Amino acid sequence: MKTKLKKFWFNYFSFPKYILFHPFDGFDEFKRYKKGKLSVAIIFISLFAFFRIFSYQNEGFLINERNPLMLNSLQEIFSVVLLIALFTIGNWSVTTLMEGKGKFKEIVMMTGYALFPIILIGYPAVILSNFLTLEEMAFYQLLMGLAYVSTAWMLFMGVLNIHHYGLAKTILAFILTVVAMAVMMFFGLLFFDLIQQFIEFVLSIYEELNLRY
Numbered sequence: 001m002k003t004k005l006k007k008f009w010f011n012y013f014s015f016p017k018y019i020l021f022h023p024f025d026g027f028d029e030f031k032r033y034k035k036g037k038l039s040v041a042i043i044f045i046s047l048f049a050f051f052r053i054f055s056y057q058n059e060g061f062l063i064n065e066r067n068p069l070m071l072n073s074l075q076e077i078f079s080v081v082l083l084i085a086l087f088t089i090g091n092w093s094v095t096t097l098m099e100g101k102g103k104f105k106e107i108v109m110m111t112g113y114a115l116f117p118i119i120l121i122g123y124p125a126v127i128l129s130n131f132l133t134l135e136e137m138a139f140y141q142l143l144m145g146l147a148y149v150s151t152a153w154m155l156f157m158g159v160l161n162i163h164h165y166g167l168a169k170t171i172l173a174f175i176l177t178v179v180a181m182a183v184m185m186f187f188g189l190l191f192f193d194l195i196q197q198f199i200e201f202v203l204s205i206y207e208e209l210n211l212r213y
Helices: 003-021 025-030 039-060 073-097 106-115 118-132 139-160 167-212
Strands: none
Touching: 003 025, 003 039, 003 118, 003 139, 025 106, 025 139, 039 073, 039 106, 039 118, 073 106, 073 167, 106 139, 118 139, 139 167
């Protein structure tokens, strides 16, 4: 039991924290010695999706302008899955052309691990926001800003290290990844629009035939 607890603590806290504060050594162990685990990354992604729902419902009323009754949990989960999918596929396609050394599985894992700061800081910060005054909300915003900046830092260092890039090439990879995400979203929306128009066309023909016969 004690061994399992130590393993759990290492996988879900110690190693992600080590990557955050020692990104070069951390991601080297992540990639070379296979210390990163896909199951941990998936759980972090799931916890991030739940965090969006949690913050929507439980963020302090002084700062939360959203109506909890308008929450669509499936939409929140879908938006997280879509964002992660667009980033990982976009980054994989771009870095493959740029001779990146990272595999698709490693990109997914790295993205999941990068969400660690939001999970670690976000949940306590949302709970704390219910006990702060309006003047003290700046502290909450500072905490959340730190969480998202730390996640961006881990994501940037992850791309740099798992693909064995330099600084300039990493920045270029991020820019091209954003472009690839935009292109995929454009073609995705175009595809669904065409499908919708095709369905409407078929239904209109069906209704016309029913009126004739």
